[in-house]
Amino acid sequence: MNKENLTVLSQEKLTSKIFKMKLKGASVKTMLTPGQFVHLKVGERHPVLRRPISICSVEADILTIVYRVEGQGTKLLNQKAAGETVDTLGPLGQGFPLTEESTALLIGGGVGIPPLLYLAEQLYRRGTKVKVILGYRKKEEIFLEEEFQKYGEVIVTTEDGSKGVKGFVTDAIAEAGAYDVFYTCGPKPMLRAVETASSKKGYISLEERMGCGVGACLACVCDKQKPFEGKAYVKACRDGPVFEAGEVIV
Amino acid sequence: MNKENLTVLSQEKLTSKIFKMKLKGASVKTMLTPGQFVHLKVGERHPVLRRPISICSVEADILTIVYRVEGQGTKLLNQKAAGETVDTLGPLGQGFPLTEESTALLIGGGVGIPPLLYLAEQLYRRGTKVKVILGYRKKEEIFLEEEFQKYGEVIVTTEDGSKGVKGFVTDAIAEAGAYDVFYTCGPKPMLRAVETASSKKGYISLEERMGCGVGACLACVCDKQKPFEGKAYVKACRDGPVFEAGEVIV
């Protein structure tokens, strides 16, 4: 666990609300596992809490994150200009385990998409066949599609049908064909739907509201499906955000 | 009364803690009277209260203020770079009345010095003879001395004697020689000392902690020496900050 003031290299607008930001610093070299996240302090005194954002990709000492401007915190993040710094804690949590299986299906929705890019890259490098389903609300909100195409076949779904398959990500699973393992990240209803739709082994990444981000405050607990060794819960920030499908109650 | 986002033109360091800032905007043209102040909002959401800062000089639509970095608010003000804006309310309050007398003695201490510069300029333009006493703690903290020299004779005092007269501003009044009216601005103990030391007509400018800055909240009241028309108090923000010496209890 490191805390470092990473230097902003660039901000790039991907859609009306989604931005790609590049940050540079020594601690980035320790961000090795896709699915882990960084915890960002976006202002000096305000806001009080840090913001969890997934690692989207890493090249040497340069971290890329992709975030949606939602509320106060992401707005402040968006105001950071090149040369300014962002107090960054990370890498935090447990990321996606890289499978030994031959075909992996990655299913992402909304701001659950970014962490899958780093995963896609690493799987591709290991020789795993990568298939990707990316879910958006509409055509104008599509981002990162081309980046994923470098690593495998990409199916896009849009709720309004303005591009790709009309509907939700689950509507495209059949079209994706055979796979051995799935990885998914996105809003909870999507995670539930994917868990239900797939009988394969899989990994899900959960979003929970966080306090400390390091495992000390118990803000982010999730109940386990079956208590194991007396433990009935896990902490999304430390034991997760990635869990094996079926391990926790989503 | 105007509220405008003035554009920062420059920040210049005068001493280790004192800065000169130039701001531009249409409302600056209404800032005609020395001794008036502007009320600055230095952050978007924080801090909650505005900061009162005196008008130090005005040229066309360019306002100059000189401020000392004290706490949170002035620190944020100091971080504003050229091109950024500052939400500025003003001009507020009652400034220094320009005298008909022939010789004016201006006595300033610390951050009470800036408003006297605009006064010196206007008195000078009207043909009033201007004498100035500026009090500092030590040589390294001297600022604006040269600017005042354009309008009249300047005596500097330092508490440690490292430059000019050793001691407080009152220790230099005798040296300044004859005058008809005095104008003073600085910390309360200094104002009291000047009031006591001078038997001439004079005007003092008061610093009070403010809430609204416009006369609505009664945070900044000062008691009058003699109640007038039933009124026992005045508001520093609206009836002042400048009062005739002897009018209010300092």
Next chain:
Amino acid sequence: MSRLQVELPGLKMKNPVMPASGCFGFGQEYAEFYDLNKLGAVAVKAATPETRAGNPTPRVAETESGMLNAIGLQNPGVDHIVKNELPWLEKFHVPILANIAGKTEEDYVEAAKRISRSSNVHAIELNVSCPNVKEGGLQFGSDPGMAAGLTKAVKKVSEVPVYVKLSPNVTNITEMAAAVEAAGADGLSMINTLVGMKIDIRTGRPVLANKTGGLSGPAVKPVAVRMIYEVSQKVSIPIIGMGGIYTAEDVIEFFMAGASAVAVGTANFSDPYACPQIIDDLDELLKEMNVSNISELTGRSWKSWEKSLS
């Protein structure tokens, strides 16, 4: 009816936003910034029967996301207010909520009697919760029996509806609210300020001359929302909500908690245009939310309803 219109006892308001008592004087100063007709109502500064000089200065101190004040109910006395301050407000079509305070029950009764006869005073707000005066105020605000007695006595003499302004500095605010409702209060205002203090570490002394002061501003908003949420479920009189409102979103939050109108205090100091800005934004926001009248939102957080908003 417009989206923004609300009607509370005595107060027919074109929108639910009024400046809070003590943060707007008697309106003259802010009238230099905008047309006061824009406002839903005006809550004027507290009046006491006699002239009050208030506390020594400093009277305000800033805190994180808030401020402390200890003005101490400075005011020229109810008669002076009725004669010299309120008539000026007559030129605006805006109902006035007249805040009154006192040391004894007689004080409140006296002030209520005199001010409620002013033609543009449409309701009275009993300030039983001022934390900045030594006597009266706070006691009435923390003892349900005393608050109820006071409410009854004032109701007897007032010619206009009576709102009781509750203090948050109590163990059980619902009990206070229920007591004054039973005693005949027509509405509630909540919350007044939380008692707080700031110490200047350079001098070792409290910043405020009065030592303690009332905390207001965004810092207290969660406490206000919680109290309105609790009280609104237990009383049937309307609540004027306040405590840290800065934006139209905040207004919606207070309505959803259980308010039927709101007051804006500290925000006026951050931005003199706070009230008209909030009113304009609120209209937009309600349009976006597809709400035909804001009063539909009152208590939304605890009422069950067919479908969620978005």
Next chain:
Amino acid sequence: MSRLQVELPGLKMKNPVMPASGCFGFGQEYAEFYDLNKLGAVAVKAATPETRAGNPTPRVAETESGMLNAIGLQNPGVDHIVKNELPWLEKFHVPILANIAGKTEEDYVEAAKRISRSSNVHAIELNVSCPNVKEGGLQFGSDPGMAAGLTKAVKKVSEVPVYVKLSPNVTNITEMAAAVEAAGADGLSMINTLVGMKIDIRTGRPVLANKTGGLSGPAVKPVAVRMIYEVSQKVSIPIIGMGGIYTAEDVIEFFMAGASAVAVGTANFSDPYACPQIIDDLDELLKEMNVSNISELTGRSWKSWEKSLS
């Protein structure tokens, strides 16, 4: 003796700064950031006799300069804590303040009995003020008689000094403090969180699954300072002060108000290095202020003293 050293009943501390209960788990996580020997003490997460699952999520919400939490005392039960959590802390030379909670007096007695026997537990903190559980907690924290009874019962069984952690959600905190002092409390911790709420206006529902939560962080600091200022003048047992402490200056402010040690909660979430940073800065600041031991500052704001500090 160093500038920072303080001694309170049971707690011999090399500096007056400890992480606050519930904000530091049992230390393991923050030990990855720095050496816990740096700390003056550690207040560990509340223990109850039985395992508690706590509240559903979301359990935290952010507010202006503060946060709400409704963890709901989730903990593995006192026996598990004694067996599996506390021993790990033995390798540090840091006294432990063990926070305990319960629904009934028997619960507290049971927890106190068992945890006070742990070799590295140097004092117990009775959490009579948790706003996030349905039963117990808050009642004990708002009724002086009940709080006193509980204190007596726990004192009887505890092998270490007992601190009572007071709730700020009361009309008269001084009365509470006096009652537990009379009942034998060795010290006070104050303040716990203020009850608050945040509503998500998009859904119309409270953000927290528990609806209400406890407000902490810089927003509440003025309330904490005021309460410590009032209570410290009326009791003679020491106070561990907390509520919004983020900086060394804040620590000084709490001491001047009347605290003899401090706890840091929310600040750990903003910056995992908050505690060691504050400790380092505090040493510097005291040097600048020419203070030879920080305990000289306790109550400085209300005690008269020869000359001001600067």
